[in-house]
Amino acid sequence: MAFLAGLVATLFFLDLLRAYRRSRQPHTAAYMAGIGFFAIATWALFTGSAFGWTSASYRAFFLFGAIVNIPVLALGSMFLVVGRRAGHAMLLALFPFFAISIPMTLAEPFDAGSLPADGVPGGRELWAEMFGPRLWAAIGGGMGATIIIVLALVSVVRFWRRNRRLVFGNILIVAGTLAATTGGTILAFGIDWGFSGSLLVAATLIWAGFRVAVSARRTLSTSVGT
Numbered sequence: 001m002a003f004l005a006g007l008v009a010t011l012f013f014l015d016l017l018r019a020y021r022r023s024r025q026p027h028t029a030a031y032m033a034g035i036g037f038f039a040i041a042t043w044a045l046f047t048g049s050a051f052g053w054t055s056a057s058y059r060a061f062f063l064f065g066a067i068v069n070i071p072v073l074a075l076g077s078m079f080l081v082v083g084r085r086a087g088h089a090m091l092l093a094l095f096p097f098f099a100i101s102i103p104m105t106l107a108e109p110f111d112a113g114s115l116p117a118d119g120v121p122g123g124r125e126l127w128a129e130m131f132g133p134r135l136w137a138a139i140g141g142g143m144g145a146t147i148i149i150v151l152a153l154v155s156v157v158r159f160w161r162r163n164r165r166l167v168f169g170n171i172l173i174v175a176g177t178l179a180a181t182t183g184g185t186i187l188a189f190g191i192d193w194g195f196s197g198s199l200l201v202a203a204t205l206i207w208a209g210f211r212v213a214v215s216a217r218r219t220l221s222t223s224v225g226t
Helices: 002-023 026-051 055-082 084-107 133-159 164-181 183-188 192-225
Strands: none
Touching: 002 026, 002 192, 026 055, 026 084, 026 192, 055 084, 055 133, 055 164, 084 133, 133 164, 164 192
């Protein structure tokens, strides 16, 4: 499951890279970065699960999967739905968040010997204190998912009569975001394969939503132009 999720996320990243080379749009760049972080986290999950966890693999998994990827995907939605001014304002707001959360996650000590031989370790098992990487994961994931869902609902209301395919694409993106954010709950119940499966479903749904939304926006632009 983790291998398939990493493969899908990597292919999605390459698709976004190709789209960014054509358009040079800031929302595409943000989505590309967010999915790139998602792919790094998923490959770290695969490496740790298959070959044993190390401090480096777990920190990469937690940092890119639990802290930075959802806020960056939300940044892409902010650029796309609200506009460049709002996107740049959100980007400035994210700088202090990343300036604190990234060094803390990389430097916060834990006993590497406590990493399990198999399965997926939870942040609570390694960092007992809530103030630390776990706090920034809660803030980043909650804030990012809320922005994505709210802006997707705004797009649904805005384009419900004009472009149903665009609405469907946004619904797929929301479903994928919810699948990613519920992975932690699944992991809390000890269902490791279900956690990896949630990442695979998330990457697949967000990619499908992106492709549907891009196609729908092209159709909308053509109809407006004519």
